[in-house]
Amino acid sequence: MRETTSDGQDTADPDTGTEAGVIVVGAGPAGSSAAFHLAQAGVDVLLLEKTHFPREKVCGDGLTPRAVHQLIRMGVDITAPGWMRSKGMRWVAGKHQVHIDWPSLGRYPDFGLARGREDFDDILARHAVAAGARLRTGVKVTAPVTDRAGRITGVTAGTDGKEPLEFRAPVVIAADGASARLALAMGVRRDARRQIATAARRYYRSPERSQEEYLELWADLRFPGSDHYLPGYGWIFPMGDGRVNVGLGALPHRRHGKAELRAALDQWLARTPPEWGLREENAEGPVRGAALPLGFNRRPLYAKGLLLVGDSGGMISPWNGEGIGQAMEAGEVAAETAALALAAPRGPRRERVLHSYPVEMNRRWGSYYRLGNAAADLVFSRSGFQPVLNRYVMNSPFLLSTLARLLANLTDNPSHDLIDHLLNTAVRLVPAPRRS
Numbered sequence: 001m002r003e004t005t006s007d008g009q010d011t012a013d014p015d016t017g018t019e020a021g022v023i024v025v026g027a028g029p030a031g032s033s034a035a036f037h038l039a040q041a042g043v044d045v046l047l048l049e050k051t052h053f054p055r056e057k058v059c060g061d062g063l064t065p066r067a068v069h070q071l072i073r074m075g076v077d078i079t080a081p082g083w084m085r086s087k088g089m090r091w092v093a094g095k096h097q098v099h100i101d102w103p104s105l106g107r108y109p110d111f112g113l114a115r116g117r118e119d120f121d122d123i124l125a126r127h128a129v130a131a132g133a134r135l136r137t138g139v140k141v142t143a144p145v146t147d148r149a150g151r152i153t154g155v156t157a158g159t160d161g162k163e164p165l166e167f168r169a170p171v172v173i174a175a176d177g178a179s180a181r182l183a184l185a186m187g188v189r190r191d192a193r194r195q196i197a198t199a200a201r202r203y204y205r206s207p208e209r210s211q212e213e214y215l216e217l218w219a220d221l222r223f224p225g226s227d228h229y230l231p232g233y234g235w236i237f238p239m240g241d242g243r244v245n246v247g248l249g250a251l252p253h254r255r256h257g258k259a260e261l262r263a264a265l266d267q268w269l270a271r272t273p274p275e276w277g278l279r280e281e282n283a284e285g286p287v288r289g290a291a292l293p294l295g296f297n298r299r300p301l302y303a304k305g306l307l308l309v310g311d312s313g314g315m316i317s318p319w320n321g322e323g324i325g326q327a328m329e330a331g332e333v334a335a336e337t338a339a340l341a342l343a344a345p346r347g348p349r350r351e352r353v354l355h356s357y358p359v360e361m362n363r364r365w366g367s368y369y370r371l372g373n374a375a376a377d378l379v380f381s382r383s384g385f386q387p388v389l390n391r392y393v394m395n396s397p398f399l400l401s402t403l404a405r406l407l408a409n410l411t412d413n414p415s416h417d418l419i420d421h422l423l424n425t426a427v428r429l430v431p432a433p434r435r436s
C-alpha cells in the first residue's frame with residue numbers, strides 16, 4: 001500500500017500535509033491503533049511509516065483473546081477470510097500434553113486468532129486510513145524537532161530519496177517498535193536492570209498442523225547440546241493456509257547466558273514427528289529473530305510532548321512474550337489521552353492530561369507486570385517454564401486454567417469466579433514500586 005487515503009487518493013505530495021494535531025511514528029499495531037482511535041475522535045492525525053505495506057514483520061502471529069478484544073473494539077472484520085481461529089492452547093511438557101480452552105469471560109471473547117503480520121499490519125493501517133488518518137509510507141523519521149524547552153514539536157524525516165521533510169504537531173506518539181529510536185533521541189532510556197528476551201521464528205509448510213484449533217506451546221526445550229532447560233518456550237501456531245509459524249523465545253539464563261536460538265530451534269524440531277513436516281525441505285524463508293522489550297522496560301511513558309506505545313515503551317508482557325494486543329490497547333489509551341489533551345488549552349492543563357497516560361497504563365498493567373518481572377527474574381530466567389508446568393500442575397485442570405489465565409492476563413474484574421478472585425487478589429497484593 002502506498003500513501004493512499006480512504007477514498008484511494010494519493011497523498012504522497014511531500015509539500016502538503018506536514019502539520020497535524022498528532023503525529024504517530026510507526027504503523028505497526030501500536031501506531032495504527034493509536035491513529036485509528038485518534039481519527040475516530042476527530043483528531044487530525046498523521047501516521048508516518050518508514051516501509052511500504054504489505055511488509056514482513058518478524059513475529060509469531062498469535063493473538064490471544066485480549067488482542068481479539070482490541071480488534072473487535074476497532075471494528076476490524078475478523079470474519080473475513082484469512083483469520084485463523086484458535087480454541088485455546090495445547091501445552092507440551094515432557095511426556096505430558098494438555099489442552100486448555102480460552103476461558104468464557106464477560107470481557108474477552110473465548111477465541112484467539114492467528115494472522116501473518118504481512119496482512120495484519122496492512123489491514124490495521126488501512127483501517128486507520130478508512131477512519132480518517134493520513135498515512136505516509138516510505139517516510140523514515142530521523143529525529144525529533146524540539147522547542148527551546150526541549151519539548152517535542154514535530155519530527156524530521158527522510159522520504160525515499162527525496163528532500164528531508166519536517167512534520168509538526170503539538171503531540172507526538174512514538175510507535176516505532178523495539179528500536180525506540182525516537183524515545184532515545186528524546187532522552188528516554190531503557191531500564192538496564194531489565195532483561196531483554198529474544199525470539200526467532202520460521203514458517204513451515206505443514207498441511208498436517210496448519211488447521212489445528214490450538215496454539216501449541218512447548219515448555220521443555222533445552223540449551224543446544226546440554227541438559228539445561230531453556231528459559232522460554234517454543235510455539236507452533238497454525239496459520240490455516242497450509243503453513244505453521246514455528247519459533248521460540250527465551251530470556252537470557254541467569255547462569256548460562258543467552259541461548260543460540262537457531263541451534264535450539266533445530267534441536268527441538270528434530271524431536272517432532274516427521275509427518276508434521278517441520279523439516280528443512282518444508283521451510284519457507286530463513287529463520288528470523290528480534291528482541292522483545294518486556295515489562296515496561298522504558299520509562300517514563302510520557303515526557304515533553306512524547307507518548308510511548310507498544311514495543312517502544314517496552315510493553316511486551318513479561319509473562320508470555322505477547323505484545324500485539326498490548327500495543328493495540330496502549331495505542332487506544334494514548335489516543336484517548338492525546339485527544340483529551342488537545343481539547344485543553346496549551347500549557348499546564350494540557351500537560352496534566354498528557355501525564356495521565358502513564359498513570360492509566362500503570363493502573364492497567366503496573367502490578368501485573370511487576371509480578372511478571374519478578375517471576376521472570378526468580379523463576380523463568382533460572383529454570384524456564386518446566387518447574388511451573390510440573391506433573392502436579394499438568395494433572396490439575398484448576399491449576400492449569402489458573403496458570404493459563406495468569407500468563408495471558410485473562411480475568412474479569414470485578415471477579416466472576418474463583419480464578420478471577422485469586423488472580424485479581426494476587427495482583428492487588430503486589431507492592432507499589434519504590435521511588436528512585
Ligand SMILES: Cc1cc2nc3c(=O)[nH]c(=O)nc-3n(C[C@H](O)[C@H](O)[C@H](O)COP(=O)(O)OP(=O)(O)OC[C@H]3O[C@@H](n4cnc5c(N)ncnc54)[C@H](O)[C@@H]3O)c2cc1C
Binds near residue numbers: 327
Ligand atoms: C519472533 C517474535 C515473535 C513474536 N510473537 C508474538 C506473538 O505471537 N504474539 C504477540 O502478541 N506478540 C508477538 N511478538 C511481539 C510483537 O511482535 C510486538 O510486541 C509488536 O509487533 C509490537 O508492535 P509495535 O507497533 O509496538 O511495534 P512494531 O510492530 O515493531 O511496529 C513498529 C513500526 O514502526 C516502523 N518504524 C520504525 N522506525 C521508524 C522510523 N524511524 N520512522 C517511521 N517508521 C518507523 C516500523 O517499520 C514498524 O512498522 C513477537 C515478537 C518477536 C520478535
